[in-house]
Amino acid sequence: MSKQEKEVTVDAGMYVAREKIHPREVKGPFQTLRNLAVIVLLGIYYGLAWVQWEGRQAVLFDLPARQFHIFGLTFWPQDFLYLALLLILAALSLFFFTALAGRLWCGYACPQTVWTEAFLWMERWTEGNRQQRLKLDKSPWNSTKLLRRGSKHVLWVLFALYTGFTFVGYFTPIRELSVGVATFNLGGWETFWLLFYGFATWGNAGFLREQVCIYMCPYARFQSAMFDRNSLIISYDEKRGEPRGGRGRNVDHKAKGLGDCIDCNLCVQACPTGIDIRDGLQYECIACAACIDACNGVMDKMDYPRGLIRYTTENAMEGQPSRILRPRIIIYGILLLVITAGVLYSLTQRTPLAMEVMADRNVLYRDVDFETIENVYTVRILNKDNQAHSYVLTVDGLPNARVITRPERIHVGAGSTDTIIARVQVPRGAATGPGHPIELQLTSQSDPDIQSTNSARFHGPDE
Amino acid sequence: MTKVWCLRCLGSTLWPSFLAAAVASVVFFASIDPETLRMQTLPDWSISRMAGYTIGFFMFWGVGLLSSSLTYLLSGGISDRNE
Ligand code: SF4
Ligand code: SF4
Helix, strand or coil: CHHHHHHHHHHHHHCCCCCCCCCCCCCCHHHHHHHHHHHHHHHHHHHHCCCEECCEECEEEECCCCEEEECCEEECHHHHHHHHHHHHHHHHHHHHHHHHHCCHHHHHHCHHHHHHHHHHHHHHHHHCCHHHHHHHHHCCCCHHHHHHHHHHHHHHHHHHHHHHHHHHHCCCCHHHHHHHHHCCCCCHHHHHHHHHHHHHHHHHHHHHCHHHHHHHCHHHHHHHHHCCCCCCEEEECHHHHCCCCCCCCCCCCCCCCCCCCCCCCHHHHHCCCCCCHHHCCCCCCCCCCHHHHHHHHHHHHHCCCCCCEEEECHHHHCCCCCCCCCHHHHHHHHHHHHHHHHHHHHHHHCCCEEEEEEECCCCCCEECCCCEEEEEEEEEEEECCCCCEEEEEEEECCCCCEEEECCCCEEECCCCEEEEEEEEEEECCCCCCCCEEEEEEEEECCCCCCEEEEEEEECCCCC | CHHHHHHHHHHCCHHHHHHHHHHHHHHHHHHCCHHHHHHHHCCCCCCCHHHHHHHHHHHHHHHHHHHHHHHHHHCCCCCCCCC
């Protein structure tokens, strides 16, 4: 990682084929939308870590204790299914939205875009607008440059460190963590991950920027497979714009044989990935719509209709009708709905109790006395609820079987596990030979609906 | 040109292996507790779960990096764009 950063910092000055991109600041409805997205998403990221819920952090991935808290719910490694379903849901929604609206994700919601935007704001505050930044790049080192560059980097580093701190705060309670930071008393692993994540943020949002999208992002490469002719894309209206060319404001360009594009290059300057949208759809385009806002501003000044660059579909560009409801949209949509509904339903039905039963491997069975045979099991109880419970174990499957646990009522604290020994006793003769199926059932005393059943085998003597 | 080459080489090896390592760690540690693993293999070595996760993650990353680098090498590097 460090090597990579070094390459890029050197890059900014020495590499000619792709110069450091200073996107021009634009104003317009899409820029406003994007700013809003940045504020909301970063607000959630930095804010959520501090939200408390029922006396503990609302969202906490407590890796040391191997449990995830998400508001009222607690997930255990046994709930891995939910995680898998969540990942499937995420992938499906990506397919769905890509087919529908193109790279909506890239332009508005991708962390890479969001943090880059935030870093750009800081760059603007300290180094000024595009022109000033370009000039600053060229100017020799003097006190102004030192001050501006310096304050930018101070801001960047502080912001990146705070980002890393918040990241770790989702895994270690953030309040304890902040005390640890304030007293310079942070654990080694926490320090490591804080710095690691901060460093990655700083490198990705400060230096790599569009190169992450162009060279590193897998989604950028395979999203074209999810597109079709009805997907929303950002496109330049070639028929309307060409032939491009400069002209005065009051010239009748149509009479001169010119199209609507005045070749002002503002769309190229606004583009964070440094491409020219007029060359057609390119995989570097992250669909941020900055060029739309830039060009619409120009069109307004020239008194031309807006939308020379606009959101459109390939079909619409060719004058054919665009359809929203197409087989792939419907299939993705239905799958999304079904899985979401399934997850929600199973979450409401989830029993906050789990149990594992392991037979004693050393002895198959024991003779307690002349009348009784006994099998011993180790039972692991996992109370996933947010309150403590007392449980009672019962057995089913063999006539007159009973189970003895010590103590009889098993008390397990909220979100804790306990391991007990259960002895199942059966009258001699009721179970001859090995492998009788039995069922052990654990029931909460305060709430009989909370119960868990496990099957096991009972071995008797051959007679 | 070497700067770009380097950046792309790192971009197409470090990054995919990082993603793969993240997924692998989640799946692996969801089903296996590093604590049990340690107890069964090196009971005298006292490290925390956090350390176990971290070591596991970097191990996955290392293996992924090796594989990505070999693929990169064998497929003759990148030659699709701008060259
Ligand atoms: S071409 Fe337009 S939409 Fe695409 S990345 Fe550049 S500015 Fe954004
Ligand atoms: S901003 Fe619009 S008018 Fe200016 S060069 Fe781009 S497409 Fe042409």
